Amino acid sequence: RSSITAPAGGTIFARMTQLATETGAVNLGQGFPDSDGPATVRDTAIEAINGGHNQYPPARGTGELLAAIARHQQRWYGIELDPASEILVTTGATEAIAASVLSLVSPGDEVVMFEPYYDSYAAMVERAGGVRRTVPLRFPDFAVDEAALEAAFSERTAVVLLNTPHNPTGKVFTREELAFIGELATRHDAIVMCDEVYEHLAFAPHEHVPMATLPGMAERTLTFGSGGKTFNTTGWKIGWVTGPADLVAVVNGAKQYVTFGTGTPLQLGIASGLEMSDDFFTGLREDMALRRDVLADGLRAAGFDVVVPQGGYFVLADAAPHGVTDAEQYALELPEAAGVVAVPASVFCDDAEASGMASVMRFAFCKKRSTIDEAVTRLVDTY
Ligand code: PMP
Ligand code: GLN
Numbered sequence: 001r002s003s004i005t006a007p008a009g010g011t012i013f014a015r016m017t018q019l020a021t022e023t024g025a026v027n028l029g030q031g032f033p034d035s036d037g038p039a040t041v042r043d044t045a046i047e048a049i050n051g052g053h054n055q056y057p058p059a060r061g062t063g064e065l066l067a068a069i070a071r072h073q074q075r076w077y078g079i080e081l082d083p084a085s086e087i088l089v090t091t092g093a094t095e096a097i098a099a100s101v102l103s104l105v106s107p108g109d110e111v112v113m114f115e116p117y118y119d120s121y122a123a124m125v126e127r128a129g130g131v132r133r134t135v136p137l138r139f140p141d142f143a144v145d146e147a148a149l150e151a152a153f154s155e156r157t158a159v160v161l162l163n164t165p166h167n168p169t170g171k172v173f174t175r176e177e178l179a180f181i182g183e184l185a186t187r188h189d190a191i192v193m194c195d196e197v198y199e200h201l202a203f204a205p206h207e208h209v210p211m212a213t214l215p216g217m218a219e220r221t222l223t224f225g226s227g228g229k230t231f232n233t234t235g236w237k238i239g240w241v242t243g244p245a246d247l248v249a250v251v252n253g254a255k256q257y258v259t260f261g262t263g264t265p266l267q268l269g270i271a272s273g274l275e276m277s278d279d280f281f282t283g284l285r286e287d288m289a290l291r292r293d294v295l296a297d298g299l300r301a302a303g304f305d306v307v308v309p310q311g312g313y314f315v316l317a318d319a320a321p322h323g324v325t326d327a328e329q330y331a332l333e334l335p336e337a338a339g340v341v342a343v344p345a346s347v348f349c350d351d352a353e354a355s356g357m358a359s360v361m362r363f364a365f366c367k368k369r370s371t372i373d374e375a376v377t378r379l380v381d382t383y
Contacts, residue, residue, distance in 0.1 A: 061089025170309020
């Protein structure tokens with residue numbers, strides 16, 4: 001049973017994609033699109049490669065991408081950033097998370113986070129010698145339990161690590177929820193790390209609110225972004241950290257010795273994407289909301305208990321109506337049984353029962369319509 005979560009076997013995402021390849025199942029497991037994003041982004045990178053932009057970038061990022069990130073944060077959120085000191089380009093949001101946690105969490109420090117959580121949070125906090133204090137977001141409404149959250153803080157709290165829109169629940173945190181979290185962080189003088197990689201995938205009427213836009217929060221908040229989710233370039237691994245200069249400098253202290261810098265021509269491609277018109281971003285959001293609806297309706301038709309996500313790439317569906325009690329076991333059987341791969345949501349939890357995730361599966365909808373339709377047909381035929 002532990003074989004699908006054991007780090008030696010690869011992360012849950014790598015394992016499930018391997019299972020899909022081996023079995024020929026439709027892969028709604030690992031969250032990556034199966035089609036290309038905007039031509040501008042790809043063409044800019046290709047021109048950069050052919051135009052001689054093939055050497056190390058400046059360690060903090062190319063001037064083009066730093067300026068584009070600053071303009072993007074200004075345009076969408078009214079956040080003013082100094083490109084030279086308040087932005088750091090990283091190797092995906094994954095390195096943003098790793099470098100931030102490794103540089104700001106000391107042995108014995110406590111990190112408050114919600115569960116289910118993105119897998120690398122727990123791995124990095126453990127590597128840093130920190131202790132995670134998790135608060136469940138309970139299926140199916142994922143409400144913030146204010147008393148439990150307050151109780152998770154202590155005088156050892158160094159960091160609050162959160163994610164909105166949230167993987168895997170699809171929850172988009174409201175301004176009120178963020179204000180409550182921010183107030184607790186401020187009271188305990190904790191740094192907030194807010195993973196906003198799905199920032200352009202909050203579906204109407206839900207709106208993405210960056211933590212750094214709340215009163216008083218910019219000075220203690222590091223925000224993580226990624227080009228992968230917005231431009232269908234998950235394999236490019238271009239991400240970033242933004243925040244106050246002193247914190248960004250500390251994160252750079254770790255980052256400069258992990259990778260130094262990342263993919264010069266790819267940075268230029270992502271920079272061109274961030275400069276695209278509002279219509280592109282609106283279109284992306286609307287298009288993804290339609291795919292979400294197709295997958296959510298299909299899973300419901302196949303007998304799952306479905307929660308329609310407010311944002312992100314994934315639908316959570318409870319397989320309990322099919323007699324499932326153990327999502328990890330079910331994830332191993334589903335490819336043979338139905339020809340579909342999904343990720344067990346229980347692996348993102350310390351206590352799957354506490355968040356009601358024991359029999360819940362995560363299905364990705366960042367896929368072509370034909371891929372989603374095929375998966376739905378197979379599931380409906382099976383059940
Ligand atoms: N944070 C969350 C919540 C994610 O879902 C992902 C990957 N999908 C990442 C971070 C990692 O992003 P990147 O691929 O840019 O490293
Ligand atoms: N973020 C992607 C997901 O949640 C996976 C990224 C990875 O494979 N590390 O599916």
